[in-house]
Amino acid sequence: MQVHLAASFDEALRVKGQHPDVVPIAGGTDLLVQWPAAHALHERAWLDLSALGELAEIRFEDDAVVLGALVTYWDVIQDERFQVLPLLPAAAATVGSVQIQTRGTWAGNIANASPAADGVPVLMAYDAEVTLASTAGRRLVPLADFYHGYKQLETRPDELIESIRLPLRTHDFEDFIKVGSRAAQAITKVGMAIAHSEAGWRIVANSMAPAVCRCRALEQLVESGEPVDSPDALMAGIRADVSPIDDIRSTAAYREKVFSRVLYHALLPFCGSFS
């Protein structure tokens, strides 16, 4: 096992460029789980980003908020400026417990690419863009286009996430709903983030597909203004957008059914009706 301790982000980018196999690590809340048994990881080389203060900054600009790659859930929960993006602190508060929230980073949640990630859906519902950096330069990728399948990321091997950019818009509706086995320390069985602004509807699902994803058929349905008279009327859209599976935490049938009902009730004021 080897560890690269970069003194600056530029140095970290050089290391990642020269050794594309290194595992970048920030808070470690995913990578260190059951560490004594994680033999394959013991053989890897690591790139420690945790000491790079330049990545820990939260910057509010006129029309956007920029989260550096080391910004944690707890940073956002504590910062009252995030009242303008209320889904962020709401989702952050459902991740693990305080001890996880103080270490886990938003960028790490993106990079870990769990289908059950709770930070990713709210970022995606707010049209977040990810700044990917390498020694060759920077590029901005919409988070909604970041995943190409289960743990398949847009990132090139020489790139690191530098920051996450969220446009500041006025939302007249936004919600984050997590269905887990209990209130704290639960991994999501069914989750969604919903937001409406002048940019239109955003409906994002987690634990419902190989990666967190926007539900474009459902967004179009709601955008159309066509009345939806029952949760089952959402089912065609759900089946077009997501593909839940049976796993240790839940079943495909449960996920589909609960997703349709939770979404229906969230959207009731806009397009639903009890017939």
Added chain:
Amino acid sequence: MAESRLEICFTLNGAPVTAQVSLRHRLLDLLRYELDLPGSKEGCGEGECGACTVHLDGIPVNSCLVPAWQVRDREVVTVESVVPGDIARMLDTGATQCGACTPGVVMTARWIEANPQLLERFTTRQLMAGNLCRCTGYDGIIDGLEPPPDAEDS
């Protein structure tokens, strides 16, 4: 680049420490097996139970999820820093039975005590949600952390 062991300096319970840390050690391993501070317990080893809670730069973290080399130049406070009289009310409320969770419970409790403004936004139960206890049913722990009922009420 470093191989297998790395020399790091950090502050431990207020005193400067230099240690040759194994790259495979978590902070919990460093404390328990290298620095002779076995107060922090390993419960689940995956960040659920909170028995290994320590303060890193003043905030509670699970030491089972922190690589030891990440604490270089940082400040670590463990349950060994607790002195008699800290969290004294917990002694009277049945906050501990088997004791496995207690070191972590105490460390989260001390963080809440040191940051009373947290209670303006969160309940004690929310802040303590990362410390699992299989004995007490939690009421004894919560009672030990909240202000005692007024004399008139009792």
